[in-house]
Amino acid sequence: MTSTHTPGDPGSSAARRKSSSCQQDDEDTSSNSHLNSLSEDVMHHIHALMPMRDAARASCVSRLFLSSWRHYPNLTFSMKELGLIRQEGTEDERALILISIIDRILRNHSGIGVKTLKLQLPRNWKTLDSCYVDRFLETAIAPGIQEITVMLPWHSYCKTEYNFPCSLLSGESGESIRFLTLTNSSFRPMAGLGCLTRLHLRSVRIGDDELGFFLSNSLALRHLQLIYCGEIICLKIPSLLLHLRSLEVFECKMLQVIENNAPNISIVDLVVNDQVDVSLSLGYGSSQVKKLRISSAFASYGLCKLPSIAPGLEALNISLLPHERVSTEMVPGKFHHLKFLNISLSMALEAYDYLCMLDFLDASPALETFILWSARISKSYGRIDGELSHLTRMQEFHHGSLRNVTIHRFCIAESLIELTCRMLQHVSSLERLTLDTTHGYYRCSSSRSGRCFPMETFAVREAQEALVAIRKYIKPQVPCNVELTVVEPCSFCHVSDN
Incomplete structure (x- = not known):
């Protein structure tokens, strides 16, 4: 007997579909019911x-x-965030697409509840229309916002200079701002920000008086960073900034005076134009400084005065020009608490006497880590002829705390080899020695490009000569308790002309 199904029969395909649909509706209703029950x-x-x-x-x-x-709450607008990195077209065309997307998103956003605003426009965009940026900021900057980042096109590309609308930071909108980052714009603040803890300005036009007024009225500030800010001539950090812990100044080309009066600053990072004689005063807060980086413009200041005015210094990064030598006269005191020392030498036109570093090591009895970037010599000076003179030179030197030594751009300069051997012989605490014959930068195994940092052919040849010197003069001096690591040019990325 053949069975038949009526349209309403549960066994029919239509009924099964209806049943399945009803079941799905019940599940959706149940799911929505659970979500709707949430506040x-x-x-x-x-x-x-x-x-x-x-x-x-x-x-x-x-x-x-x-x-x-x-x-x-967290609005981040950039080519990467919005998936436009591989978008076809010119830089300006992609920028206009980005602007269109941002505009559409913000039209559907009330502006209420924003905690973070990050606006990053293409740095090579040539035709920035400031009215777009103004409109975006007016929508997003509202009471309750905590972090503002505005990264605009480079001045060298963009034809229009953007004036940040400081009026948006006044009133309730500015009361909650904790982080402020601005690049490539003019910033003329009319008031301070009471809750601001971090201020980063890069390629920003702001005058001495304007910056001083802003800082004096931003008393919660903890971190101040000024990079390529070309209008600043005299930087004065007010004593009212009791919470300021770190100061970073990098290549502000007009800067002539840095005067710190903040009493609790502990990290100072100063890199300025070596052609300008910059006056530096760390003030009463110098006794609290634990980490310091200074460029060659401050080198004589750092070597002569730091032991006495920064007695608690624990980490020091310093750049020296080729004519600057470290001597007992330049280091008259002791860095009693210094544990980390990084010395970088720039291009040299003649042989550099690396043995002068021993005076700096003598002045740092607690030093544990020493990193040296040797001078990039424009010609082949100090080549080794015969046996090294260190076999007969017996300058007194001993150290009992130094454990890690790294020398980047290791070359065949005789005094550098002699310095290395002297440390191996007279540093009883030494555990690791790294000799890097390359530039000391990224390797193909870790870089995004899959290539090592480029080296010119002559540099590769000099690195190979350094490897020969290491095998001949240094390896025989390495004690059994010291781990020696030698970094050589990658055979895949670097080829010598030999």
Whole structure:
């Protein structure tokens, strides 16, 4: 007997589809019921934990997330974040696409609830229209915002200089700002920011008085970074900044005076134009400085005065010009607490006497790590002829704390080899010695490009000569308890003309 099914029969395909559809509706209703039972604050919190692109997609497919999207707190706009890195077209065409997307997103955002705003426009964009940036900032900067980052095109490319609208930081909108990062713009603040803890300015036009006024009214500041800020001539850090812990100044070309009065600063990083004689005063806060980096413009200051005015110094990075030598006269005191020392030498036109480093090591009895970047010699000076003179020179030197020594750009300069052998013979605490015959930068095994840092052919040849010298003069001096690591040019990335 053949069985038949009526349209309403549970056994029919139509009935099965209807049953399946009803079951799915019940599951969706149940799922939505669970989501609907969550409070609005919980929904906003869940949505805020998503990356911005995922949060935007979620708002398109779920009514539950659509309303919270208008209050999404972390707005990050960049070519990478919005997936436009591989977009076809010129830099300006891709920038206009980015602007269009940002505009569309912000039109659907209330501006309420924003905690973080990061706006990064293509650095090579030539036709920036400031009205777009103004409109974006006006929408996003609202009461409750905590972090603002505005990275605009380079001055060398963009024809228009952007004036940051400081009026947006006044009133309630500025009361919650903790981090402020600006690049490639003019910043003329009319008031300070009471909760600001981190200020980063890069290629920003701001005058001495304007910066001083802003700092004096931003009393919670902990970190100050000034990079390529070309209008600053005299930088004065007010004593009112009791919470300031770190100061970084890099290549502000007009800078002539740095005067610190903040009493609790502990990290100072100063790299300025070597052609300018910069006056430096660390003030009363110098006794708290634990980490210091200074360029050659401050070298004589650092070597002559630091032992007495920064007695608690623990880490020192210093750059020296070729004519500057470390001597007992330049290091008259002791760095009693110094544990980390990094000395970098620039291009030399003649042989450098590396044995002068022994005076610096003598002045640092607690030193544990010593890193030396040897001078890049423009010609072949100091080549080794016959046996090394260190076999007969017996300058007194001993050290009982030094454990790690690294020498980058290791070359065949006789005094450098002699310095290395002297440390091997008279540093009883030495555990590791690294001799790097390359530039000391990234290797193909770790770089994004898959290539080592480039070396010219003559540099590769000199590195190979250094390897021969290491095998002949240094390896026989290495005690059994010292680990020797020799870094040589990568055979895949670097080929000598020999």
